Amino acid sequence: MSEIEAFVGELRRFVAERDWAQFHDPKNLAMLLASEAGELLAEYRWVPGAEADARSREPAPRVRIADEIGDVGIALLLLCDRTGIDLLQAMSDKLAKNRARYPVEAARGKAERPDG
Amino acid sequence: MSEIEAFVGELRRFVAERDWAQFHDPKNLAMLLASEAGELLAEYRWVPGAEADARSREPAPRVRIADEIGDVGIALLLLCDRTGIDLLQAMSDKLAKNRARYPVEAARGKAERPDG
Amino acid sequence: MSEIEAFVGELRRFVAERDWAQFHDPKNLAMLLASEAGELLAEYRWVPGAEADARSREPAPRVRIADEIGDVGIALLLLCDRTGIDLLQAMSDKLAKNRARYPVEAARGKAERPDG
Amino acid sequence: MSEIEAFVGELRRFVAERDWAQFHDPKNLAMLLASEAGELLAEYRWVPGAEADARSREPAPRVRIADEIGDVGIALLLLCDRTGIDLLQAMSDKLAKNRARYPVEAARGKAERPDG
Secondary structure, eight states, X not given: OOHHHHHHHHHHHHHHHHTOGGGOOHHHHHHHHHHHHHHHHHHHTTSOGGGHHHHHHSHHHHHHHXXXXXXXXXXXXXXXXXXXXXXXXXXXXXXXXXXXXXXXXXXXXXXXXXXX | OOHHHHHHHHHHXXXXXXXXXXXXXXXXXXXXXXXXXXXXXHHHTTSOGGGHHHHHHSHHHHHHHHXXXXXXXXXXXXXXXXXXXXXXXXXXXXXXXXXXXXXXHHHTTOOOOTTO | OOHHHHHHHHHHHXXXXXXXXXXXXHHHHHHHHHHHHHHHHHHHTTSOGGGHXXXXXXXXXXXXXXXXXXXXXXXXXXXXXXXXXXXXXXXXXXXXXXXXXXXXXXXXXXXXXXXX | OOHHHHHHHHHHHHHHHHTOGGGOXXXXXXXXXXXXXXXXXXXXXXXXXXXXXXXXXXXXXXXXXXXXXXXXHHHHXXXXXXXXXXXXXXXXXXXXXXHHHSOHHHHTTOOOOTTO
16 A cells, blocks of 8 residues: 555544545545645745745744645645545556646747647 | 656757757746646536536546646646646645644535535 | 726726736736625525525625625726726626627526526 | 716626526625626636736627626626625725725735735
8 A cells, every 4th residue: 555545544544533424525635735826826826936845944934834745745646535536546547648748849948838 | 867857858859959948937837737627617607517427428528628737737847847746745735734634524415615 | 088987097096006017917807806706605605596686685694795896896897998898898798788688588587597 | 878888787787687686685796896806807817817818808808807807897886786785985985994904105015915
């Protein structure tokens, strides 16, 4: 059993002990994920891009950032577990699509475009 | 090496081949994560909560949902890799905090509160 | 001068007195807007859709919801003011596009589709 | 009648003609707002902060940004109309709170803090 699978087991126990599965339909979990992503975003909103790496290493912000990353990761795993979507498979499939969508020669040094 | 670590290695190659690390400061990656979470949200916005599980099993939506989950997972791993924050550790730490914040007896059957 | 224009004048004074325009480039304001939208989302994430109207009328949640709506509206007006995009014009243009995209007969009673 | 009130009247007609009020409970509208804010965010995610003003003036991005601002504004007005929350009042109330929270002398030249 992988480390992620073991952690998902812990999440299931946490949810079951609190009888929270009733709140965890995929719609609500997608909302949880997006609101946690918004809190993570808030950590960087006034930080210049060029200072964002350094900010991520300062002790107090780092604790908060790790905390929000933990929230986002938990929400994502809860959603994967509820829907039966395998996270690693979904990421691998998407990376394969991105390789095809952004060929190395054409994409080198160019930011992805929202209208790409 | 865990499966996640192996996948992060693939992500690094994907980014390096395209010379995209220059765009991947933590601020931009937090924005990527939040915008991908927004796309996932869009999959459920008109779906009643009681139908969200069934919707997640229909073939066409399922492909799109898995695709967005892949995007969110990739953004999250890119951010963890860039900041050196260990995702599994961050999730475990957060779960420990949530266990303390929501004791079983007090939390059973009650949705978390945004003002909690 | 419209009420909105008068309020934007107040916002400008608030920002100028604090010398905050330096933080308010459009990228940062888009992040502010999305993180505030995430907080608003959090108010509804465990509320069943069928109870969301009633929840919005309960005194304590209503105060928080109005508070988050205020934050989102302020972020949106700051972004419009910074970019010189006229909010009412942008909304009118979009409504015209939506009228064309969702003709009455075809769209009646059907939720918009993310793949529409 | 203010320009905003007149526009809300147009929105109501648009929604009524398509029989879409059934989908527009406040939870779904908060999701719509957050997903549209995510699309706006995507316009700036690879743009350096120092170039975000210039980017907002380039013709093609400007059209897309105005389009997303229109979407966010429409979602916000739909939510206000559904909940009976007055947008201008909510923004004025929040600005008053922000004036108290960030006194001019203490806040001058300092970015707001997520832990503020």
